[in-house]
Amino acid sequence: MWSIISVLVENKPGVLFKVTNLFRSRNYNIDSISVGITENPEFSRMTITTSADEKQLNQIIKQLDKMIDSVEVKHLEEKMSVYRELVLMKIKVSKPSDSMEIMNLANAFKCQVHDVRKTSIMVEITATPDRINAFEDLVRGYGILEIARTGLCALPRGGINED
């Protein structure tokens, strides 16, 4: 099962290490992790995606909660949250017609095109993992030269106190 966990942590050195070390030492798995400072510079927000069954997920959340440097741990339900990942993808251009086809696909997926060369095109796609995978499948035939992904970032829908 794929789950999104949002962890608000103290913004200080070593906290990312502690979180990833917790996953390692307890034999949990991190599929992706993204970290960034929040509206309050004392805190960072980590968005972690993990494949775990329900029992393991409960333990992960409890162990993260137990960490003294974590301030708030939330399991984000997919339907109740907005989640996106940003991916930069360098796609190979082998013949002149490839360029146009790739640009059309990029348009259809609302990608930004950043760097157009004779032999490659770099696109940026910001979307849900499903959509990114779909795009990747479509362009794989041209040859994907390089990929960089940010990992998922997510927030629950609604206001702070509306549930």
Added chain:
Amino acid sequence: MEKMSGARSLMVALEKEGVELVFGLPGGANLPIYDELYKSNIRHILVRHEQSAAHMADGFGRVSRRPGVCFATSGPGATNIVTGIATAQADSAPMIAITGQVPSKMIGRDAFQESDIIGITNPIVKYAFQPMDAAEIPEVVKKAFYISSTGRPGPVLIDIPKDVQQNEAEMQFPNEVKIRGYHPWVDPDIREIERAIEMLLSSERPIILAGGGVIISGAFAELQSIAELLMIPVVTTFKGKGSFPENHPLSLGPIGMHGHAEANKMMVEADCVLAAGSRFSDRSVGTFEEFEKRLKIIHMDVDPAEIGKNQTTTVAVVGDIKASLRIMVKMLVQKAIKRGDNNPWLKKVNETKEYFRENLKLHPHPLGAAKVLRKLREVLPHQSIVTTEVGQHQMWASLFFDVIQPGTFFSSTGLGTMGWGFPAAIGAKAAKPSVPVLDIAGEGSFNMTENSLAVSVLDNLPVIVLLMNNFSLGMVAQWQRTFYDKRMIGIDLKNCPDYVKIAEAYGAQGIRAESIDEIGKAVQTALKSDVATVIDVPIDPQEDVLPFVAPGTPLKDMILPS
């Protein structure tokens, strides 16, 4: 506000926390700390190896229920305390380890005696601090004691670069601290406790499983009241051994791999368990699945992450064990619930207990473990503190040494650290000098930290070591006999060294006791002695610890002596 060096502020902060003594060993990177220790009123106990300093602080902490403090220098000094920190973490013991670090500008340059002790200890500390500014030290110390001693206790590391020890700053000593992500006080949920009572009352074969949490929170009276009001038999985990008087009619003793036969037997037959302060370790429950498919589990623990970690529970009460049990006692008294002892379950419990106490076959050797430890119980005052090393003797202590006064028995139960018992006994003696302290030891374990004899003698902390000497690594030998078709390797310690002479070489007292009678006399001599006493008892190397539940098998498959 007062201007002083980081090292000086450390001493002031420690004194403010009520620290009267520290265990440690100086080195290049913590000399500024030692220079201030010289000027302070805090007593220093010089160890011969930093691992022992950590174990002493651990023993001190478990007995006094406030953090023991140990000092080590950077690099090897710091890595030498790692085993001690891991031991304290595994057994939830309060401890503050303070290490020197290379100067902050040298960190990351692979300087002489530099080790990344923060990184190394990350998975085995409750928290770690590395103040980079001297002015942080007072608050760091306050937070360290707060974190270490509250909630589920544990070790906290403070790693201080040498220049931070030396730098002067305006110091402010806070009277209290708050930590946003740390909430150790949780009020137990009254409704859950009500449900727990209902469940206990409606079950036919209830049992109480008392774990180490009962000892840590000192909930002895509450536990006993509940057992007596509801007439529920009590088993313990090994860590919980002595949370309930083992001569009490409702006591069945520890369950687990080397639990009492009657305890394992009744645990298997119970239909509902009140587990108080236990984490359901594999050594206690055998197999996790076996437990939860059969039992309604009421789990009380101060650590929410323990709920559901190893066992699925029916009712969970998160909170301090003493507080939770006290609420339960109050409810029982208010509702005037008191059960009699006339029910088939208790009858069966008593019959089983009687059966095994009469019929369990004991090793026939004249110095069989049961005979040795029962003699020890006879001559050792009930208020004495007993520690153990790790190995066969430890499990024999579990089986044959009854703890009468709750909270007087301590062992490295989680990590199983050989060499723990002796330095921990010295730490215990420092915490409670008025009572005798005895380490039930095996020679394999004692050998690992025996140089603490120097500390015991020179620092006037006399403890007794009862050495059940089988001239081998007995527990490994037992597993090789049992699981590896008697291919014996790496277990033979021969008759080396001579422990009577070792004791004497350190200025301690060495006594060889070769009969049960001599053991009794030796313990009595030791109790009157001003120096440490090592009582070397040559036991039978062939004796196995039985009963035995093989690893990964359920308690019901317990192997009995034949």
